[in-house]
Amino acid sequence: MYISMVTLDVTDTYDQHQAIWSLFPDAPDRKRDHLFRIENKNGRQLVALLQSTSQPMSSKSAKVLKSKVFNPVITNGDYFKFKLTANPTKCLSEGKKVVELKTEAQQVEWLQRKLNGANVTVTSIDSHVTNSRKSSHSRFVTFEGVLQVINSEQVYSALVMGIGRKKHAGAGLLSLAKVN
Structure with missing residues (x-):
């Protein structure tokens, strides 16, 4: 990579x-x-x-x-600072309707579900609406914090594949910096 x-x-x-x-x-x-x-x-x-x-x-x-x-090494037990800009959403009615999560509590809960291979502590959260001429405007949330790896394969997969929707629009990139 x-x-x-x-x-x-x-x-x-x-x-x-x-x-x-x-x-x-x-x-x-x-x-x-x-x-x-x-x-x-x-x-x-x-x-x-x-x-x-x-x-x-x-x-x-x-x-x-x-x-x-870029060749990241992720091991169980490691601690990382992280940054992620994402589009937290949930599906209603069996995946047919998608709604954005608007409260910080919902957004943090969404992040913890998506990073279920790690213990996540969010230290900063910021939200903004993006501009797009091709689709409706979307709420992007930038999370920063610390995570401890519990399942290195799941965290590595999230790092490589991204997290959530709207990856084409600049969401989903998880950045990790090892904490010594």
């Missing part, structure tokens, strides 16, 4: 999705194997953290600032 910092010259989530795809020009028919999260906004230019299975290459709408190989 690779972890990269990239700049995007677009603010709409659909355009961000398109700009991120443009970083991988040699694979037009492949499935999405990358996750990203907007880290900073500076006017119309955004800085995003990108995790991908192949190395990104700068394009007209996205520039790779730096990129490095």
Whole structure:
């Protein structure tokens, strides 16, 4: 895997999705194997953290600032600081209707269900609504805190596959930094 910092010259989530795809020009028919999260906004230019299975290459709408190989090691009992921007939702009526979770208590409970391979302590939570011209606006929640790994395979899977919905729009990327 690779972890990269990239700049995007677009603010709409659909355009961000398109700009991120443009970083991988040699694979037009492949499935999405990358996750990203907007880290900073500076006017119309955004800085995003990108995790991908192949190395990104700068394009007209996205520039790779730096990129490095990323091989995380996760062991049971390890402690990590984490950051995750997600779109916490739940399905009603057998998966036919999806609603966003709006209270902090519901959102933290959702996160603990999704990271059931770890003991999770949330230390910071921030919510914002995203802009998209292709679909309805969505509430994204950024969680920060500390987790202790109970099941390393489940946590590794969450790290690689992402968490929750709206991954195409910049949600789902779990970042971990080992606590010594």
